[in-house]
Amino acid sequence: MAFSLVFSNPSKSSSLPSCVHHHQVGIPRSALLTNPWLSPPSSRFFSIPSPSPLPKPWSRSGGALKCSLPSRPEYIPNHIPDPNFVRIFDTTLRDGEQSPGATMTSNEKLVVARHLSRLGVDIIEAGFPASSPDDLDAVRSIAIEVGNQPVGDDGHVPVICGLARCNKKDIDAAWEAVRHAKKPRVHTFIATSEIHMQHKLRKTREEVVNIAREMVAYARSLGCQDIEFSPEDAGRSDREFLYHVLEEVIKAGATTLNIPDTVGYTLPSEFGTLIADIKANTPGIENVIISTHCQNDLGLATANTLAVAEHTGLHVQPHKAIVGANAFAHESGIHQV
Numbered sequence: 662m663a664f665s666l667v668f669s670n671p672s673k674s675s676s677l678p679s680c681v682h683h684h685q686v687g688i689p690r691s692a693l694l695t696n697p698w699l700s701p702p703s704s705r706f707f708s709i710p711s712p713s714p715l716p717k718p719w720s721r722s723g724g725a726l727k728c729s730l731p732s733r734p735e736y737i738p739n740h741i742p743d744p745n746f747v748r749i750f751d752t753t754l755r756d757g758e759q760s761p762g763a764t765m766t767s768n769e770k771l772v773v774a775r776h777l778s779r780l781g782v783d784i785i786e787a788g789f790p791a792s793s794p795d796d797l798d799a800v801r802s803i804a805i806e807v808g809n810q811p812v813g814d815d816g817h818v819p820v821i822c823g824l825a826r827c828n829k830k831d832i833d834a835a836w837e838a839v840r841h842a843k844k845p846r847v848h849t850f851i852a853t854s855e856i857h858m859q860h861k862l863r864k865t866r867e868e869v870v871n872i873a874r875e876m877v878a879y880a881r882s883l884g885c886q887d888i889e890f891s892p893e894d895a896g897r898s899d900r901e902f903l904y905h906v907l908e909e910v911i912k913a914g915a916t917t918l919n920i921p922d923t924v925g926y927t928l929p930s931e932f933g934t935l936i937a938d939i940k941a942n943t944p945g946i947e948n949v950i951i952s953t954h955c956q957n958d959l960g961l962a963t964a965n966t967l968a969v970a971e972h973t974g975l976h977v978q979p980h981k982a983i984v985g986a987n988a989f990a991h992e993s994g995i996h997q998v
Contacts, residue, residue: 808842925958
């Protein structure tokens with residue numbers, strides 16, 4: 662797992678410590694529980710070894726370098742009021758748990774969720790409720806406890822998200838699990854590339870558009886006001902068709918559009934251009950948040966993410982630390998960032 666921490670208005674010329682790349686700080690999973698550099702969550706400070714001289718907004722306290730986090734803006738599902746604020750979406754408990762050997766018990770997932778909340782994560786994708794009764798129960802437990810427990814000086818409560826394929830059974834399960842949270846979210850997806858539509862879904866373009874539109878609208882009808890939609894394999898999807906699908910789900914009520922490089926296919930220049938083109942050619946895009954989800958099949962997940970991380974309103978999905986080839990093997994690719 663890794664974490665992206667975003668600071669308001671960082672100085673691009675600042676000489677920050679080597680573990681900091683302007684907006685991002687990587688925190689290995691082991692550090693989540695044991696790293697002495699992390700001060701108590703209530704202080705709203707993250708401490709790292711102290712270099713000299715100290716650029717703003719850094720300061721030294723007790724021999725450690727600290728950076729004060731900016732005030733968290735009001736949570737609005739389809740809008741980030743502060744253009745310099747980047748939301749943290751953590752999918753460790755969903756995509757991370759799909760890695761061979763990484764399966765967790767319900768109690769272990771709850772413990773991780775508590776720590777993610779204490780670290781200030783904005784959105785926790787807690788699982789895939791339709792995948793099993795146990796996962797539904799785990800996500801529900803996280804929604805009930807973590808999704809209603811304020812932490813820190815600002816009383817932050819994270820969004821609790823559940824993944825669902827574009828069908829009613831999955832969406833019903835996801836909503837049943839997350840609806841107990843103060844800020845619930847359903848994340849639904851369907852493939853939009855020709856190869857996936859033809860050989861996996863066996864659906865036409867028109868059928869896929871209709872399913873995507875209807876299932877987003879269905880999730881809204883259940884009472885969910887925060888809906889994330891992902892066009893699976895967006896990197897290999899026809900651009901005009903992709904714009905059309907995204908336009909339709911926006912009309913149906915999607916609040917976040919997550920653009921995944923599902924098979925780790927794109928190069929940084931291609932992925933950056935893809936996001937820029939979506940922003941420029943999708944009607945209604947100004948009414949939603951754009952999110953990215955990069956995979957590491959070609960070792961380019963970090964580079965692809967950084968290619969779009971500077972776009973206003975984008976948020977980066979953190980996942981797992983970079984720990985070597987196949988250490989976290991996944992059927993659709995290793996994730997990092």
